[in-house]
Amino acid sequence: MLDADFFRRWMTATAASVDREAERLTALDSPIGDADHGSNLQRGFTAVTAALEKEAPDTPGAVLILAGRQLISTVGGASGPLYGTLLRRTGKALGDAAEVDRAQLADALRAGVDAVMTLGGAAPGDKTMIDALVPGVDALGDSFGAARDAAEQGALATIPLQARKGRASYLGERSIGHQDPGATSSALLVAGLAEAAGE
Amino acid sequence: MKMLINVAETVVADALRGMAAAHPELTVDVENRVIVRRDAPVEGKVALVSGGGSGHEPLHGGFVGPGMLSAACPGEVFTSPVPDQMVRAAAAVDSGAGVLFVVKNYTGDVLNFDMAAELAEDEGIQIAKVLVNDDVAVTDSLYTAGRRGTGATLFVEKIAGAAADEGQPLERVEAIARQVNESARSFGVALSACTTPAKGTPTFDLPPGELELGIGIHGEPGRERRAMMTSREIADFAVNAVLEDLSPRNPVLVLVNGMGATPLLELYGFNAEVQRVLAERGVAVARTLVGNYVTSLDMAGASVTLCQVDEELLRLWDAPVATPGLRWGM
Numbered sequence: 001m002l003d004a005d006f007f008r009r010w011m012t013a014t015a016a017s018v019d020r021e022a023e024r025l026t027a028l029d030s031p032i033g034d035a036d037h038g039s040n041l042q043r044g045f046t047a048v049t050a051a052l053e054k055e056a057p058d059t060p061g062a063v064l065i066l067a068g069r070q071l072i073s074t075v076g077g078a079s080g081p082l083y084g085t086l087l088r089r090t091g092k093a094l095g096d097a098a099e100v101d102r103a104q105l106a107d108a109l110r111a112g113v114d115a116v117m118t119l120g121g122a123a124p125g126d127k128t129m130i131d132a133l134v135p136g137v138d139a140l141g142d143s144f145g146a147a148r149d150a151a152e153q154g155a156l157a158t159i160p161l162q163a164r165k166g167r168a169s170y171l172g173e174r175s176i177g178h179q180d181p182g183a184t185s186s187a188l189l190v191a192g193l194a195e196a197a198g199e
Numbered sequence: 200m201k202m203l204i205n206v207a208e209t210v211v212a213d214a215l216r217g218m219a220a221a222h223p224e225l226t227v228d229v230e231n232r233v234i235v236r237r238d239a240p241v242e243g244k245v246a247l248v249s250g251g252g253s254g255h256e257p258l259h260g261g262f263v264g265p266g267m268l269s270a271a272c273p274g275e276v277f278t279s280p281v282p283d284q285m286v287r288a289a290a291a292v293d294s295g296a297g298v299l300f301v302v303k304n305y306t307g308d309v310l311n312f313d314m315a316a317e318l319a320e321d322e323g324i325q326i327a328k329v330l331v332n333d334d335v336a337v338t339d340s341l342y343t344a345g346r347r348g349t350g351a352t353l354f355v356e357k358i359a360g361a362a363a364d365e366g367q368p369l370e371r372v373e374a375i376a377r378q379v380n381e382s383a384r385s386f387g388v389a390l391s392a393c394t395t396p397a398k399g400t401p402t403f404d405l406p407p408g409e410l411e412l413g414i415g416i417h418g419e420p421g422r423e424r425r426a427m428m429t430s431r432e433i434a435d436f437a438v439n440a441v442l443e444d445l446s447p448r449n450p451v452l453v454l455v456n457g458m459g460a461t462p463l464l465e466l467y468g469f470n471a472e473v474q475r476v477l478a479e480r481g482v483a484v485a486r487t488l489v490g491n492y493v494t495s496l497d498m499a500g501a502s503v504t505l506c507q508v509d510e511e512l513l514r515l516w517d518a519p520v521a522t523p524g525l526r527w528g529m
Contacts, residue, residue, distance in 0.1 A: 033419065034418055035395050035397070036275065036278050039397045074281065075281070076280055077275075079307070167417065171420060172343075174420065
């Protein structure tokens with residue numbers, strides 16, 4: 001079973017990997033975006049870890065709702081509302097339970113991903129964060145490690161795609177051949193789950 | 200790349216502190232990143248709030264003042280501000296007559312302003328929104344996030360701001376803002392990329408002998424790259440691209456806008472070519488503005504925005520305005 005502590009570890013692990021990968025995320029965002037994805041997410045997850053230290057919510061849902069609210073208030077850009085919505089909606093779907101299992105988390109995350117698709121208007125194949133999140137959540141039924149690998153593959157699979165949403169879409173065919181920064185950071189978020197689970 | 204900064208992390212806060220020192224007629228909340236007219240809320244009048252990433256100065260903070268915006272929310276460089284800023288701004292300027300959000304059509308700005316509108320309405324503030332999407336370089340909106348908002352933002356903020364200043368009600372101010380956006384089109388070119396403080400190197404690689412056609416205002420590459428052209432050739436290309444999409448029956452306002460690093464000497468020369476093309480195409484010019492108004496950090500290049508105006512819009516354009524970035528008649 002996964003308790004609030006597991007969810008705090010998930011956020012902390014994600015914050016650490018966003019820190020480590022910030023320059024790479026910004027570099028990926030440079031040829032097809034506006035070169036700020038890494039620094040923006042870094043600012044957001046720094047705020048998340050600070051808020052979790054200060055408040056220490058005692059349910060999985062409350063951890064994610066607090067984290068999502070921090071991202072909305074600090075990241076800006078499209079990433080703030082999109083990642084914020086993902087975590088808040090997942091947190092709301094988990095309700096007040098003190099512990100949840102992996103299947104419940106997968107269902108809740110699916111609700112979160114659906115909310116992101118509604119908010120951003122993106123579908124799988126549009127070269128966005130959705131292309132890492134959907135396969136990641138689908139594989140969560142098997143194991144945390146499988147989810148991590150599927151999300152990573154999903155991020156890599158954005159390279160040959162033409163962007164149809166977000167700032168990269170303005171480049172038309174010139175967006176082809178670049179890995180999507182949003183899918184890459186989403187893969188980090190899913191990898192954070194595996195790290196929190198020790199897989 | 201050398202920059203006149205301390206460290207990248209404090210660029211926006213440093214600029215806001217300097218702006219506060221230069222403009223006592225504005226209230227600049229550095230911590231919460233909101234720039235407000237000192238006399239806000241103005242009794243009985245609709246307020247205009249805009250915002251967006253920093254790096255486009257004087258947009259938006261430089262357009263706060265009588266006759267234009269009531270408040271502006273600067274985000275990080277090229278990054279939309281957050282809903283907290285927008286709600287704070289709306290609360291600071293609302294006189295009870297409602298607030299118009301002027302939003303450039305970028306996914307981040309749209310999402311954050313949508314969230315802010317919900318939160319502000321929860322606080323009892325009446326919110327209307329207008330989306331600016333004037334960039335003709337984005338041709339096929341079916342496969343993009345829609346057309347980008349660029350130079351027309353200045354026309355929308357100035358003309359709707361004048362309508363609000365006259366005491367027109369929210370639905371009227373919103374309708375005028377929408378009319379201005381629908382009447383305006385832009386096209387931009389870059390002779391160089393720009394360098395964000397966070398990255399420190401140019402956002403894309405543009406060799407000396409080439410230019411990008413159809414750029415936005417965020418240092419992203421354009422739709423197409425060509426061998427360097429003359430001012431005359433660029434004017435032909437840009438104006439014709441705009442006129443393919445806009446067939447003005449009325450006279451137009453012309454904005455020849457620098458992207459940040461192109462000298463006025465070049466911009467005026469470019470304006471001469473723009474006026475020549477307009478004359479050749481039989482388009483009457485009502486007013487012209489030349490300068491750096493909607494910029495992209497240190498990008499070299501220019502954009503052309505045309506906005507066709509009827510007598511009412513022209514009257515509102517000519518109305519007095521007193522902001523750091525645009526000022527006449529008062």
